[in-house]
Amino acid sequence: MGGILVHRSGGDEYINLAGEPGHQELCDAEQAYMLKAIAEDIDLSRHMQDAVLSLSICLAADESIRNGKTVYLEEPTQ
Amino acid sequence: MNKARSNPVSALAMHGALIIYTLIAMFPVFVILINSFKSRKAIFREPLSLPNSDSFSMIGYETVMQQGDFFLYFQNSMIVTVASLFFILLFGAMAAFALSEYRFKGNTIMGLYLALGIMIPIRIGTVAILEMMVATGLVNSLWALILVYTAQGLPLAIFILSEFMRQVSDDLKNAGRVDGLSEYTIFARIVVPLVRPAMATVAVFNMIPIWNDLWFPLILAPAEETKTLTLGSQVFIGQFVTDWKRSAFGAFHGHPAGAHSLYHFLTPTHSRHYVRSREMIKVLIAGLGNMGFSHAMAHHNHPDSQIVALVNRSKSFPQSELDQYPLYTDFHEALGKVKPDLVVIATYSDSHTDFAIAAMKAGCHVFVEKPLSTTVADAKRVVQTAIETGRKLVIGYILRHHPSWMRFVDEARNLGGPYVFRLNLNQQSTGSEWETHKNLMQTTSPIVDCGVHYVDVMCQITDAKPVMVNGIGLRLSDEIAPDMYNYGQLQVTFSDGSVGWYEAGWGPMMSETAFFVKDIVSPNGSRFHRRWQQGGLGRCRRPH
Numbered sequence: 001m002g003g004i005l006v007h008r009s010g011g012d013e014y015i016n017l018a019g020e021p022g023h024q025e026l027c028d029a030e031q032a033y034m035l036k037a038i039a040e041d042i043d044l045s046r047h048m049q050d051a052v053l054s055l056s057i058c059l060a061a062d063e064s065i066r067n068g069k070t071v072y073l074e075e076p077t078q
Numbered sequence: 079m080n081k082a083r084s085n086p087v088s089a090l091a092m093h094g095a096l097i098i099y100t101l102i103a104m105f106p107v108f109v110i111l112i113n114s115f116k117s118r119k120a121i122f123r124e125p126l127s128l129p130n131s132d133s134f135s136m137i138g139y140e141t142v143m144q145q146g147d148f149f150l151y152f153q154n155s156m157i158v159t160v161a162s163l164f165f166i167l168l169f170g171a172m173a174a175f176a177l178s179e180y181r182f183k184g185n186t187i188m189g190l191y192l193a194l195g196i197m198i199p200i201r202i203g204t205v206a207i208l209e210m211m212v213a214t215g216l217v218n219s220l221w222a223l224i225l226v227y228t229a230q231g232l233p234l235a236i237f238i239l240s241e242f243m244r245q246v247s248d249d250l251k252n253a254g255r256v257d258g259l260s261e262y263t264i265f266a267r268i269v270v271p272l273v274r275p276a277m278a279t280v281a282v283f284n285m286i287p288i289w290n291d292l293w294f295p296l297i298l299a300p301a302e303e304t305k306t307l308t309l310g311s312q313v314f315i316g317q318f319v320t321d322w323k324r325s326a327f328g329a330f331h332g333h334p335a336g337a338h339s340l341y342h343f344l345t346p347t348h349s350r351h352y353v354r355s356r357e358m359i360k361v362l363i364a365g366l367g368n369m370g371f372s373h374a375m376a377h378h379n380h381p382d383s384q385i386v387a388l389v390n391r392s393k394s395f396p397q398s399e400l401d402q403y404p405l406y407t408d409f410h411e412a413l414g415k416v417k418p419d420l421v422v423i424a425t426y427s428d429s430h431t432d433f434a435i436a437a438m439k440a441g442c443h444v445f446v447e448k449p450l451s452t453t454v455a456d457a458k459r460v461v462q463t464a465i466e467t468g469r470k471l472v473i474g475y476i477l478r479h480h481p482s483w484m485r486f487v488d489e490a491r492n493l494g495g496p497y498v499f500r501l502n503l504n505q506q507s508t509g510s511e512w513e514t515h516k517n518l519m520q521t522t523s524p525i526v527d528c529g530v531h532y533v534d535v536m537c538q539i540t541d542a543k544p545v546m547v548n549g550i551g552l553r554l555s556d557e558i559a560p561d562m563y564n565y566g567q568l569q570v571t572f573s574d575g576s577v578g579w580y581e582a583g584w585g586p587m588m589s590e591t592a593f594f595v596k597d598i599v600s601p602n603g604s605r606f607h608r609r610w611q612q613g614g615l616g617r618c619r620r621p622h
Contacts, residue, residue: 026476028380034443064568073545
């Protein structure tokens with residue numbers, strides 16, 4: 001079992017997180033979310049935007065590693 | 079008396095043989111009975127084991143009680159079978175009596191004509207029968223079935239009974255006539271009692287096909303109030319999935335000698351008539367690697383979705399419950415043929431873009447494993463297609479559904495930015511794990527493959543956009559391609575001033591010191607993830 005230690009100037013707080021889910025439970029949760037998104041017409045624009053952003057950061061890092069230069073990301077158009 | 083008859087050894091041997099045969103004959107019934115008390119998973123896991131505290135489940139019985147009125151179905155089957163047998167025996171015996179007793183013109187021809195019916199299957203006349211039933215308004219009534227089954231059973235009944243009636247002594251009948259009995263009394267009081275064993279044979283021969291018939295109930299009387307048990311139990315057998323618990327229940331309770339249930343178990347499920355009681359999301363699963371297989375299992379067990387097909391480049395994947403679904407090797411062929419509502423894409427990364435766009439253009443919602451694409455331009459194209467087609471697109475960021483990470487993100491957002499993100503995952507891998515990592519590195523470096531998950535965590539916490547990225551990396555092994563690196567680190571700056579680093583390394587040489595840091599610092603404090611278990615998700619693995 002693990003947990004989250006929250007440290008503030010006033011003092012520390014430890015949040016226990018019980019029951020780590022296994023691989024199959026996580027996949028079940030992902031697919032349940034997919035079905036829910038269809039059934040309840042959930043807005044996924046932030047979800048999709050984050051996916052593109054995190055991919056662009058990782059690919060930029062890959063590029064930077066290969067050519068040794070800092071990559072400046074243009075402002076995403078969407 | 080004869081001594082050999084009471085020889086205990088031969089009696090024992092005879093009983094032994096009979097008992098063994100009885101056990102063999104009873105075994106399918108026994109298997110069906112024990113499985114009717116188990117959960118679906120337990121039936122597949124260990125079909126022959128007795129239900130125990132883990133696998134015991136009354137769900138099959140509960141569902142049967144809820145879905146459909148099985149007592150009514152049973153009653154319908156009973157009425158149809160008993161009434162048909164009654165008419166077959168009544169008319170069959172009378173016709174047989176006339177044919178065997180009286181000499182009249184055309185007697186032989188008539189007998190042959192009636193016997194001809196044994197050779198011609200009644201199903202050939204289905205269309206004509208249906209037209210007649212519609213014309214007479216008998217559709218969806220039990221009479222339609224009784225009439226058809228009576229016609230179906232008569233030829234054999236007449237053939238068998240007339241042979242037996244010829245053997246009834248003429249002296250007996252003539253003695254009756256001399257005593258002034260009418261022909262009807264001779265038939266009822268003398269002949270019928272003497273041919274009773276033959277009538278029992280005819281009854282048994284006719285009963286099983288009538289009880290088990292699916293064809294005519296489906297065509298002539300499919301209405302709810304006239305359904306027979308065989309037709310009613312088909313509701314649980316879909317084209318691609320079979321509800322074994324409930325079938326086991328139905329078979330056990332509904333069919334004589336378990337014969338029909340064996341038929342259920344032996345017939346390929348996809349050749350069956352497809353009946354579904356509720357609308358489901360039809361799912362096509364592409365790619366059956368580690369992730370694809372788990373996604374398929376998720377849909378296999380989800381009540382609101384129905385897998386319609388699987389796609390895998392090779393025909394081989396682990397034996398499992400998924401064997402029951404149709405398998406394609408070509409994605410586009412499957413997409414065109416099965417017309418799914420949702421496509422789950424867990425193939426190799428380089429096919430994600432094309433498959434996702436093709437699926438959305440075909441009107442499907444899409445779940446695609448990470449990475450969404452291999453280039454940013456492709457990723458944007460996929461997202462643009464989702465926006466244009468109005469389809470739902472979910473990307474497989476598994477950490478977003480992990481309760482600990484969800485809490486972590488929430489806590490961090492509560493602190494407020496700007497943030498320092500300190501995240502890494504180094505994996506000291508050896509043996510098969512290192513082989514897996516080397517396979518992955520044929521296309522993708524660790525910092526990209528694993529990194530998208532953790533950088534996605536950063537993006538979820540800060541609402542700001544990334545503006546600047548730096549990377550360093552090193553190839554620490556000769557076992558990977560010259561232009562690949564198995565250790566990498568990135569630094570990212572966001573437009574709100576937040577900064578983050580992420581580090582990923584794979585291989586036997588990796589250090590296990592501070593190998594899994596999940597730490598967020600903000601002006602108001604810090605969030606630190608402590609001692610998470612490494613199993614399952616903690617280790618970042620990929621479809622293959």
